[in-house]
Amino acid sequence: MSGEAKDWDERYRSGFYGGNIEPHGLVKKFWKAFPGVFVADIAMGSGRDAIFLASRGLSVTGLERSAEAARIARESIGGKNLPLSVVRGDAARLPFKKESFNGVIVFYFLLREIAPEITAILKRDGILIYETHLKRQNAAGRSMNPAFLLDDGELLGLFPGMETIFYEEAVRRDGEKTRITAQLVARKR
Numbered sequence: 001m002s003g004e005a006k007d008w009d010e011r012y013r014s015g016f017y018g019g020n021i022e023p024h025g026l027v028k029k030f031w032k033a034f035p036g037v038f039v040a041d042i043a044m045g046s047g048r049d050a051i052f053l054a055s056r057g058l059s060v061t062g063l064e065r066s067a068e069a070a071r072i073a074r075e076s077i078g079g080k081n082l083p084l085s086v087v088r089g090d091a092a093r094l095p096f097k098k099e100s101f102n103g104v105i106v107f108y109f110l111l112r113e114i115a116p117e118i119t120a121i122l123k124r125d126g127i128l129i130y131e132t133h134l135k136r137q138n139a140a141g142r143s144m145n146p147a148f149l150l151d152d153g154e155l156l157g158l159f160p161g162m163e164t165i166f167y168e169e170a171v172r173r174d175g176e177k178t179r180i181t182a183q184l185v186a187r188k189r
């Protein structure tokens with residue numbers, strides 16, 4: 001999911017995206033697989049996963065384009081002295097050097113063309129944790145832009161050369177919401 005920056009600012013301002021501070025289940029399940037402490041959260045949002053990881057001692061860089069999301073994340077970090085830096089920027093031009101991170105997480109954000117850059121910023125043996133909606137989500141009553149939704153099986157093919165550790169497409173309950181998503185955990189070789 002991408003969309004205009006001002007739309008995202010509006011959504012965060014309305015409280016719609018800021019409220020949930022519970023990390024995603026896939027992060028909770030696989031974060032210990034990171035082979036080192038340096039982790040990037042691309043399109044971090046208001047920081048639910050980044051704060052979880054930083055609270056466990058990982059050194060997290062959260063990239064986010066929305067000023068409002070970044071503000072909420074910084075407010076949540078407050079005086080906690082967490083190893084989390086919030087970077088305002090556009091994921092279409094990832095502001096990171098190659099082989100910088102032991103882990104990259106991407107949740108509910110899709111820009112297919114940056115898949116090679118995501119692989120490139122991982123160090124060898126680094127772990128990618130990725131989850132986002134499938135096109136089937138729209139058949140279940142949502143009306144998201146299909147350009148930012150995955151075909152069945154597509155996420156598996158976006159990161160060629162990486163070793164798949166876990167892959168699943170499923171209908172999941174997330175509070176009040178039904179989400180139809182693909183989940184990928186993969187290791188850079």
Ligand SMILES: C[S@@+](CC[C@H](N)C(=O)[O-])C[C@H]1O[C@@H](n2cnc3c(N)ncnc32)[C@H](O)[C@@H]1O
Nearest residue numbers: 002008043044045064065066090091092107108
């Ligand atoms: C559905 S939210 C997901 C946020 C977070 N990953 C999560 O799952 O809670 C999508 C996020 O992508 C951000 N975003 C959209 N386009 C972006 C871009 N080009 N670069 C960086 N962030 C972007 C939005 O501001 C928003 O915070």
